[in-house]
Amino acid sequence: DIVDSIAAALAAGPLSGQHILVTSGPTHEPIDPVRYIANRSSGAQGSAIARALVALGARVTFVTGPAQVPPPDGVQVVRVQTARQMQEAVTQALPADAAVFAAAVADWRVAREVTSKIKKDAAGTLPVLEFTENPDILAEVAQMGAGRPALVVGFAAETDDVVAHARAKLARKGCDWIVANDVRPETGIMGGDENAVTVLSAEGADSWPRMSKDAVARKLAARIAQALST
Amino acid sequence: DIVDSIAAALAAGPLSGQHILVTSGPTHEPIDPVRYIANRSSGAQGSAIARALVALGARVTFVTGPAQVPPPDGVQVVRVQTARQMQEAVTQALPADAAVFAAAVADWRVAREVTSKIKKDAAGTLPVLEFTENPDILAEVAQMGAGRPALVVGFAAETDDVVAHARAKLARKGCDWIVANDVRPETGIMGGDENAVTVLSAEGADSWPRMSKDAVARKLAARIAQALST
Numbered sequence: 001d002i003v004d005s006i007a008a009a010l011a012a013g014p015l016s017g018q019h020i021l022v023t024s025g026p027t028h029e030p031i032d033p034v035r036y037i038a039n040r041s042s043g044a045q046g047s048a049i050a051r052a053l054v055a056l057g058a059r060v061t062f063v064t065g066p067a068q069v070p071p072p073d074g075v076q077v078v079r080v081q082t083a084r085q086m087q088e089a090v091t092q093a094l095p096a097d098a099a100v101f102a103a104a105v106a107d108w109r110v111a112r113e114v115t116s117k118i119k120k121d122a123a124g125t126l127p128v129l130e131f132t133e134n135p136d137i138l139a140e141v142a143q144m145g146a147g148r149p150a151l152v153v154g155f156a157a158e159t160d161d162v163v164a165h166a167r168a169k170l171a172r173k174g175c176d177w178i179v180a181n182d183v184r185p186e187t188g189i190m191g192g193d194e195n196a197v198t199v200l201s202a203e204g205a206d207s208w209p210r211m212s213k214d215a216v217a218r219k220l221a222a223r224i225a226q227a228l229s230t
Numbered sequence: 231d232i233v234d235s236i237a238a239a240l241a242a243g244p245l246s247g248q249h250i251l252v253t254s255g256p257t258h259e260p261i262d263p264v265r266y267i268a269n270r271s272s273g274a275q276g277s278a279i280a281r282a283l284v285a286l287g288a289r290v291t292f293v294t295g296p297a298q299v300p301p302p303d304g305v306q307v308v309r310v311q312t313a314r315q316m317q318e319a320v321t322q323a324l325p326a327d328a329a330v331f332a333a334a335v336a337d338w339r340v341a342r343e344v345t346s347k348i349k350k351d352a353a354g355t356l357p358v359l360e361f362t363e364n365p366d367i368l369a370e371v372a373q374m375g376a377g378r379p380a381l382v383v384g385f386a387a388e389t390d391d392v393v394a395h396a397r398a399k400l401a402r403k404g405c406d407w408i409v410a411n412d413v414r415p416e417t418g419i420m421g422g423d424e425n426a427v428t429v430l431s432a433e434g435a436d437s438w439p440r441m442s443k444d445a446v447a448r449k450l451a452a453r454i455a456q457a458l459s460t
Contacts, residue, residue, distance in 0.1 A: 033389050033415055034269045034334070037261070104264070108356050117389045117413075126338050126361040133356065159263050159347045183347075185263055 013057025014225040020058045021096040021149070022050045022075075023103035023137070025067030027083045031110050031129065032118045040183075040190045041104035041157075043067025048217035049102055050075050055218075056225050061093040065103055083109065083134035090137055098151040098224055101138045102179075109134050142175040151227050153220075156180040157190070163198055163205060170200050176227075177201045179220065199223070243287025244455040250288045251326040251379070252280040252305075253333035253367070255297030257313045261340050261359065262348045270413075270420045271334035271387075273297025278447035279332055280305050285448075286455050291323040295333055313339065313364035320367055328381040328454055331368045332409075339364050372405040381457050383450075386410040387420070393428055393435060400430050406457075407431045409450065429453070 024046020028036045043064060050062045051072035062075040063086055071077045078089045083105045090099075108131035118127050142152045152175040156166040159182070166180030178200045183190045196210035199220070208219060254276020258266045273294060280292045281302035292305040293316055301307045308319045313335045320329075338361035348357050372382040382405040386396040389412070396410030408430045413420045426440035429450070438449060 028268075031267070034387060034413055034420065035336075036268055036270070037265060038258075038268050039265050040263075106265075115389075117387070126363065128361070129359045131356040131358070157264060157347070159345075183264055190264065 013055065014229060015053060015221075016057035018058045018097040018228060019061070019095070020053050020224070021061050021063065021090065021093045021099040022046060022053065023063045023086060023090065023099075023101050023105075024050065024071075025065035025069075026104050027065045027086060027106045027134075028081045029083065029106045029109040029134075030081075030113050032114045032116065034117050037106060037110070038066075039104045039106060041065075041067070042191050043069040044191075044193070045155075045195060045213045045216065046100075046102035047072050048213045049100055049220060052214075052217040052221035053100075053224070056221050061096070063089040063093060063103070065105075082106075083137070087135040087137050087140070090141065094141075094149070095147050096149045097228060098153070099141055099149040100153045100220075100224070101141075101175075102155050104155075104157060105137060106134055108132060136173070138175060139173045142173050151176050151224060153177045153179060153224070157183040159184045163200070166198065166200050167205075243285065244459060245283060245451075246287035248288050248327040248458060249291070249325070250283050250454070251291050251293065251320065251323045251329040252276060252283065253293045253316060253320065253329075253331050253335075254280065254301075255295035256334050257295045257316060257336045257364075258311050259313065259336045259339040259364075260311075260343050262344045262346065264347050267336060267340070268296075269334045269336065271295075271297070272421050273299040274421075274423070275385075275425055275443045275446065276330075276332035277302050278443045279330055279450060282444075282447040282451035283330075283454070286451050291326070293319045293323060293333070295335075312336075313367070317365040317367050317370070320371065324371070324379070325377050326379045327458060328383070329371055329379040330383045330450075330454070331371075331405075332385050334385075334387060335367060336364055338362060366403070368405055369403045372403050381406050381454060383407045383409060383454070387413040389414045393430070396428065396430050397435075 025043035026039045026041040028038050030036045047069045050060050053060050054074040060075040063078045080086045111130040111132040138154045154175040156169050158165045162182045166178045170178040180198045195213050195216045198207040255273035256269045256271040258268050260266045277299045280290050284304040290305040293308045310316045341360040341362040368384045384405040386399050388395045392412045396408045400408040410428045425443045425446045428437040
């Protein structure tokens with residue numbers, strides 16, 4: 001109707017009319033009612049990417065784990081805790097023209113979550129935790145048949161052999177791009193304001209200089225807009 | 231000197247001149263550079279207790295894990311991540327007239343922290359985590375000889391048989407009081423604004439009605455002031 005047309009005209013960025021799914025933040029995988037396994041993602045890079053996509057006119061569904069950084073304005077927010085909840089929210093959010101999987105999803109969860117607080121047993125023996133694999137959300141979406149987003153972007157947080165691990169991940173997952181970064185504690189990237197990424201695709205590896213996470217987000221959003229327009 | 235005397239006169243609450251140590255928040259125990267084990271403590275109750283003690287004139291050292299709730303004004307803040315760091319900070323903060331251990335310290339940590347991100351091995355086998363015991367900060371301070379605070383208060387977060395477990399903890403740790411609460415998810419206490427506690431001591435069990443965490447803190451601070459004055 002006319003209101004939508006006016007809104008569209010006002011928001012006439014290069015991503016106007018496109019629906020983009022962005023995942024962000026960590027997941028929390030429960031061990032028992034009081035303990036969980038988490039990872040150090042602050043959600044800063046995912047929030048910045050969603051904000052940059054909105055600024056280019058995209059409609060963004062933002063599926064976020066328990067992040068420290070709040071979601072940007074202007075997105076539809078879906079809050080989850082675990083990888084399985086994130087998988088469900090992603091499925092619900094499709095179809096999308098592009099999907100950017102910036103969340104640091106736990107690869108595994110505790111095999112047997114218990115409903116009472118774990119204690120030492122009578123002999124004073126400590127628990128041993130066994131794990132089971134979480135769903136691989138990136139691979140599932142990247143390898144969909146009908147309904148696959150035209151562009152599927154994964155992230156790789158690595159501590160060594162960053163580009164080699166990311167190159168292997170690109171092939172294994174079947175996504176279009178991998179945004180790889182080095183999260184060794186001494187880089188200060190995890191939890192910090194800056195990022196230094198390499199964007200890998202079938203066309204090659206594009207290493208960007210270290211810059212703010214906002215600047216990485218704007219550069220990535222511009223590259224996504226270009227990819228969806230061709 | 232005269233400035234101190236004036237400051238003391240202005241702050242002439244019942245805890246004026248007393249140094250109280252308060253621990254608060256969760257601890258984070260690293261698994262590898264990107265993953266850690268955490269617990270659901272928000273730090274809300276510990277922050278409220280420290281604030282209530284300051285309001286009664288105490289000098290408070292506030293040793294806090296990575297909490298969601300900020301420290302109150304007017305305390306000396308010491309920030310830590312792990313149980314071992316908290317133990318070190320507590321040792322540094324002593325002597326104290328009273329010590330309130332409101333932190334949800336992890337009972338155990340991963341036996342072998344690794345410095346590279348854990349991956350599945352070549353056979354696709356998932357990791358098994360083994361644990362080792364963390365220092366028992368409450369028991370260590372409660373069982374000190376010379377230099378023990380006159381009043382040592384522990385907390386017990388339980389999911390079943392709350393009072394029985396807390397009674398056993400009081401005896402095992404050697405502290406003066408245990409503040410016990412029920413953290414089953416359905417109570418909404420962990421991460422919420424309210425608390426329902428039972429204060430156990432050699433004199434018996436005192437169950438308080440459900441009230442705000444601020445009200446619990448004021449009631450506990452008043453009880454601490456009374457105990458230190460007799």
